[in-house]
Amino acid sequence: MIPLVKSFMPDQSRLMPELQKILYSGYIAQGAQVEKFEQAFEEFVGSGHSLTVNSGTAALHIALILAGVEENDEVISTALTAEPTNIAIKMLRAKIRYADVDYNTGCVDPDSIEICINEKTKAIVVVDYAGIPVNVKQIQLLSEKYDIPVIHDAAHSLGSKFNGENVGTHFPYTAFSFQAIKQMTTVDGGILQIKNTEEYQRGKLLRWFGIDKSIDRLENNIDSLGFKYHMNNVNATIGLVQLETIESITKKSVDNGRYYDDALMGNPDVDLIKYYENSEPAFWLYTMKVENRTDFIEAMAAKGISASQLHKRNDLHSFLNDFKDDLPSLDIFYEKMVHIPCGWWVSEEDRSVITDAIQCGW
Numbered sequence: 149m150i151p152l153v154k155s156f157m158p159d160q161s162r163l164m165p166e167l168q169k170i171l172y173s174g175y176i177a178q179g180a181q182v183e184k185f186e187q188a189f190e191e192f193v194g195s196g197h198s199l200t201v202n203s204g205t206a207a208l209h210i211a212l213i214l215a216g217v218e219e220n221d222e223v224i225s226t227a228l229t230a231e232p233t234n235i236a237i238k239m240l241r242a243k244i245r246y247a248d249v250d251y252n253t254g255c256v257d258p259d260s261i262e263i264c265i266n267e268k269t270k271a272i273v274v275v276d277y278a279g280i281p282v283n284v285k286q287i288q289l290l291s292e293k294y295d296i297p298v299i300h301d302a303a304h305s306l307g308s309k310f311n312g313e314n315v316g317t318h319f320p321y322t323a324f325s326f327q328a329i330k331q332m333t334t335v336d337g338g339i340l341q342i343k344n345t346e347e348y349q350r351g352k353l354l355r356w357f358g359i360d361k362s363i364d365r366l367e368n369n370i371d372s373l374g375f376k377y378h379m380n381n382v383n384a385t386i387g388l389v390q391l392e393t394i395e396s397i398t399k400k401s402v403d404n405g406r407y408y409d410d411a412l413m414g415n416p417d418v419d420l421i422k423y424y425e426n427s428e429p430a431f432w433l434y435t436m437k438v439e440n441r442t443d444f445i446e447a448m449a450a451k452g453i454s455a456s457q458l459h460k461r462n463d464l465h466s467f468l469n470d471f472k473d474d475l476p477s478l479d480i481f482y483e484k485m486v487h488i489p490c491g492w493w494v495s496e497e498d499r500s501v502i503t504d505a506i507q508c509g510w
């Protein structure tokens with residue numbers, strides 16, 4: 149089977165000596181390697197501060213705190229995402245207000261966000277679902293108009309761009325995940341990219357028990373809650389080596405995505421995603437809409453291709469459905485959406501096998 153997702157590890161000859169060095173160095177906790185990884189990631193993104201953490205969920209949690217979200221506040225979000233996006237909101241006992249998606253992209257619809265805004269709204273969380281950039285421009289305008297901060301969940305979109313600028317540069321907070329199946333993995337881990345320097349300093353306290361690592365431990369005074377969210381030197385070492393090849397890895401997804409776009413254009417049985425102007429998708433997965441999805445998935449499986457929906461819409465979880473609003477565009481999108489493999493492991497031969505299988509019908 150050509151899998152839908154797969155963990156990438158750099159060449160053993162490159163990674164293992166580095167890992168061995170750090171594992172037996174006597175210092176595996178958060179230290180110099182973590183700082184090196186943060187610097188390298190900052191350079192990769194091109195602006196802001198990189199705060200490493202031990203998961204993408206932790207990055208979202210810290211972002212929501214920095215954005216000022218508290219118990220019973222409302223956070224506008226999307227139901228078409230992996231659960232951690234919305235679990236993070238519930239970690240603060242805030243309420244999730246779902247905006248509908250744009251049927252063309254599966255990403256949140258800015259017009260629907262605007263309808264959801266009320267006096268309790270403290271933040272907006274947007275997700276580049278499957279690696280397709282959200283409508284950055286419109287969302288930035290809304291954020292300015294209502295003075296509500298935006299948290300960008302970029303767990304699927306490392307390598308994407310909007311207006312020629314890397315993901316991580318568009319909003320005050322961007323959360324990246326380095327969980328096992330993301331474009332880049334540190335086994336588990338994440339980064340919160342933060343624009344504001346003071347907030348970044350506060351983020352460091354939130355990351356590690358509220359203790360300021362730059363001051364002697366005995367001189368510290370914890371004055372607010374912090375968590376055990378830091379990254380260690382071992383995960384950071386994997387991250388540093390992964391960063392060396394990240395551009396070629398994400399380029400493979402993009403090439404495959406573009407190939408599918410060209411090959412499937414004109415097939416009346418597939419409804420392709422339409423991207424926003426000036427956006428460059430990362431294609432973590434390749435998403436399209438089809439009729440008779442169950443038959444489609446079976447036909448692909450018969451030819452050795454895994455195709456699936458992957459995520460359950462989050463409003464179907466009772467714990468994640470505070471307001472039970474109707475989401476009519478998501479209803480149709482969710483009925484037809486399916487992902488096919490698109491990542492670095494999909495070879496040129498694989499992708500033509502996949503498009504041939506689709507052209508044969510189901």
Ligand SMILES: *Cc1c(COP(=O)(O)O)cnc(C)c1O
Nearest residue numbers: 203204205230232233303325327
């Ligand atoms: C993977 C993922 C996360 C969280 O990442 P972890 O590192 O597993 O905590 C958040 N949002 C989305 C959309 C994800 O896919």
